[in-house]
Amino acid sequence: MKKNYLILFLICLTIYSKQPHLNAINSLQNQEQHNYEKALHLSTRFLGAQRSGDTKSWILPEGSGGAFLNDGEAVGKDLSGGWHDCGDYIKFHVTGSYAALLYLYGFDKWPKAYPDNYSQAYSKAPANGIPDVLDEVKIQTDFLIKCIGDEKIYWQIGDNRDHNGFKEPITQSSLKLYDDSAIRPVYEATEGKSNALGAGSAALALMSILYEPYDTEYAKECLAAAKKYYQIASTNPSTTADATDDSYSWLTQWSDYYDELGTAAIMLYRATKDKAYLNEAISLAENADQYRNFSYGHIDQLLFYELYQITKEVKYLNKIESKVNSLLSDMEPCGYVHLTDWGSLRDAGNAALLAALLHNETGNIDAYNFAKSNIDFILGSHNGIDNDAPANFSFLIGYDELGGGYPKYPHHAAAFGKKENGWTHFSNERDNPGSVPYAYELSGGLAGGPEDACCCFEDNIANYVSSEYCIYYNAAFNSALAYIHIVEESSTSIDSNEKFINVQNIKAFPNPADNYLNITLDGTANLALTDINGNTIWQSEVFRYYKLPVNSFKKGIYILYDKNSNWSKKISIR
Numbered sequence: 001m002k003k004n005y006l007i008l009f010l011i012c013l014t015i016y017s018k019q020p021h022l023n024a025i026n027s028l029q030n031q032e033q034h035n036y037e038k039a040l041h042l043s044t045r046f047l048g049a050q051r052s053g054d055t056k057s058w059i060l061p062e063g064s065g066g067a068f069l070n071d072g073e074a075v076g077k078d079l080s081g082g083w084h085d086c087g088d089y090i091k092f093h094v095t096g097s098y099a100a101l102l103y104l105y106g107f108d109k110w111p112k113a114y115p116d117n118y119s120q121a122y123s124k125a126p127a128n129g130i131p132d133v134l135d136e137v138k139i140q141t142d143f144l145i146k147c148i149g150d151e152k153i154y155w156q157i158g159d160n161r162d163h164n165g166f167k168e169p170i171t172q173s174s175l176k177l178y179d180d181s182a183i184r185p186v187y188e189a190t191e192g193k194s195n196a197l198g199a200g201s202a203a204l205a206l207m208s209i210l211y212e213p214y215d216t217e218y219a220k221e222c223l224a225a226a227k228k229y230y231q232i233a234s235t236n237p238s239t240t241a242d243a244t245d246d247s248y249s250w251l252t253q254w255s256d257y258y259d260e261l262g263t264a265a266i267m268l269y270r271a272t273k274d275k276a277y278l279n280e281a282i283s284l285a286e287n288a289d290q291y292r293n294f295s296y297g298h299i300d301q302l303l304f305y306e307l308y309q310i311t312k313e314v315k316y317l318n319k320i321e322s323k324v325n326s327l328l329s330d331m332e333p334c335g336y337v338h339l340t341d342w343g344s345l346r347d348a349g350n351a352a353l354l355a356a357l358l359h360n361e362t363g364n365i366d367a368y369n370f371a372k373s374n375i376d377f378i379l380g381s382h383n384g385i386d387n388d389a390p391a392n393f394s395f396l397i398g399y400d401e402l403g404g405g406y407p408k409y410p411h412h413a414a415a416f417g418k419k420e421n422g423w424t425h426f427s428n429e430r431d432n433p434g435s436v437p438y439a440y441e442l443s444g445g446l447a448g449g450p451e452d453a454c455c456c457f458e459d460n461i462a463n464y465v466s467s468e469y470c471i472y473y474n475a476a477f478n479s480a481l482a483y484i485h486i487v488e489e490s491s492t493s494i495d496s497n498e499k500f501i502n503v504q505n506i507k508a509f510p511n512p513a514d515n516y517l518n519i520t521l522d523g524t525a526n527l528a529l530t531d532i533n534g535n536t537i538w539q540s541e542v543f544r545y546y547k548l549p550v551n552s553f554k555k556g557i558y559i560l561y562d563k564n565s566n567w568s569k570k571i572s573i574r
Helices: 003-019 018-032 036-050 092-108 132-146 160-164 194-209 217-231 260-273 275-285 300-311 313-328 346-361 363-376 421-432 472-493
Strands: 150-159 185-190 507-509 517-532 538-549 556-562 568-573
Touching: 036 132, 036 472, 092 132, 092 150, 092 194, 092 472, 132 194, 132 217, 150 194, 150 217, 160 363, 194 217, 194 260, 217 260, 217 568, 260 275, 260 300, 275 300, 300 313, 300 346, 313 346, 313 363, 346 363, 346 472, 346 517, 363 472, 472 507
Parallel strands: none
Antiparallel strands: 150 185, 507 517, 517 538, 517 556, 556 568
16 A cells, blocks of 8 residues: 555656646745845935935935035036935046946836836835936936036046045035035036046936936936037047046046947937937947946947947947856856956946846846846845855845845945044944944945955945945946846736746746847747737747847737747737
């Protein structure tokens, strides 16, 4: 009798193992579960902590009136507002414009991923009908518009002397750190500074496209400003390393301007349809460098991707694929790519975005796995990093879905929030982490990260290599996170048009789709696409991967389904 039960058990086990849908469910249940929507919300809202001026930052008491209200007094112009760079209060066009562009970029490509959870004031509820990412980035584009003078652009406010204070924003803005003055220096350009101003032009041009459904007049204002930035940046092109004050020449001394100026040109072409801009972008791309790691100052691959989207010339996509393939070989055994010691997770997020863009175009599964692995590592999918990051420790403040904790002691003056004896409190906290309370949790901030591949993260206020938090650390990470969120949601969720978990791991992306719908699956399926009236638009037997052109289809809702199962999915074509 026992023998018969054993045989029956083995038969059932064999049948179960051959049911792919059951295995898929079991696999999903055993995977670490991340809440990408929550992470995206946190990372977007982080920008509210970086606001300058009277812009209702959530890291200042409501009704306080803001900080650094006299920015621009040195040149007789109101230049308050915008974003502080990192844990200090300097305002750079180099990093600020880059961050604005990259935060907008994910929304441009995958708007479905982005929520409207709150209003712009203090980044809190209720929702206001505008996606939160646009509310946040508008703080910076408002500032970029302010920075236009009479045939000049003001491109930096403050310098290294700002670091002589470590106090909360309102107090810091009254400190006489600049030759016994509280008036911060302003740097201006009547020509050149083409990497900083090019990035500013690109961000403004993209904002003009994305904000048009919400405020046509503001969109026009952004476009006019983008053209002005481009005009000045294109006159005797140069980099900002030529600044009169070279205290921050390290920001750009290794950079050129072809990538930023070229990206500005392609964004202006998208906004205006003026082919002169497209021709300039193509010309500038000839000098862009496909081998550099993507970061502020190096957005070459963004230029290539935009040119591929418009021209469909495969040489541009090949440049991105070549770079991503090289990044795949740099993957560390702990689950992410380590390209630099200072701000390592910034570059991991940057690399993830490039891989996401490649996957979006080609369905390259290795690229997707690479992008997801980097994002998941940042969110806590690892077995521990020496010093202060145990297993499942998230490097995104406020995100703790895996239960490993997150950073508590950032190198960030505003979050520390001291009005008196800032450096004394800093020293005490440095020597005994957790001994001096912070005024605010720096919710959504992305840590610099491990200093040496899979080793050495220190959660300490004094460690600006591991534990500083910057607008440009989150920027590309935020867009890559949006892509992972939308792909994972579309492939695992069940709604009224998706009746069962995908039995062959069928994925269709991007959704909404513009030019192509990428379809991937494990094995073979007999697929069809119908319009909402049930008319078959396309059908084919698909083995593993199919790239379906949809740019000739009418805009609207379609149903993609497997003719041999009950699987179906709603697809939006725009």
